[in-house]
Amino acid sequence: MTPDWHLNLGHPSDSYIKALLKEGHISGTFTESLKCPVCQQAKIKNCPHSKMLPHSNSPFFKIHMDTRQINPPTRKGHKYVLVSIDDLSCFNRTCGMKEKGEAEEYIKSYLREIKNKLGITPAYLHTDRGGEFNS
Known part of the structure; x- marks a missing residue:
């Protein structure tokens, strides 16, 4: 699969691309997962914080x-x-x-x-x- 297919189809998952190939909707061969920077960025999770402390509204709060x-x-x-x-x-x-x-x-x-x-x-x-x- 070329990077163009990945971008043109809106950054689909590997399993979705494999299904499209199997059903004949797109042509080509799937060789390996792409290391798409946009997809990798989207998968980043926020750091877990137990709870955020409230903002101070008075001195020494x-x-x-x-x-x-x-x-x-x-x-x-x-x-x-x-x-x-x-x-x-x-x-x-x-x-x-x-x-x-x-x-x-x-x-x-x-x-x-x-x-x-x-x-x-x-x-x-x-x-x-x-x-x-x-x-």
């Missing part, structure tokens, strides 16, 4: 957090940094840490500070589910 390694370490010996970004305002805060295990205490302290200063308890903490966030 949703906070994004992640850790990164610092290389070389700071003068104070910090090897990691915890980054927190508010979804709506993009207000951000960073905290240097010597060990990733310090993240839990920093997060608790940061949430208490938001509660005490603003009277807000964030509804969502969006993380990459790293080990430092699973406590």
Whole structure:
């Protein structure tokens, strides 16, 4: 089968082309599947997401957090940094840490500070589910 047949017939499946050949509606021989870029693109599935988090409509409704390694370490010996970004305002805060295990205490302290200063308890903490966030 030539690529022209595939395009002219609207990108049919291999089984449909074989049926057309068998019934004599088109002439030629079927040798192998075409690697049609359009068909391959159409078969791509969206990445599975368990659920999408709602968009923020107020400050500190949703906070994004992640850790990164610092290389070389700071003068104070910090090897990691915890980054927190508010979804709506993009207000951000960073905290240097010597060990990733310090993240839990920093997060608790940061949430208490938001509660005490603003009277807000964030509804969502969006993380990459790293080990430092699973406590």
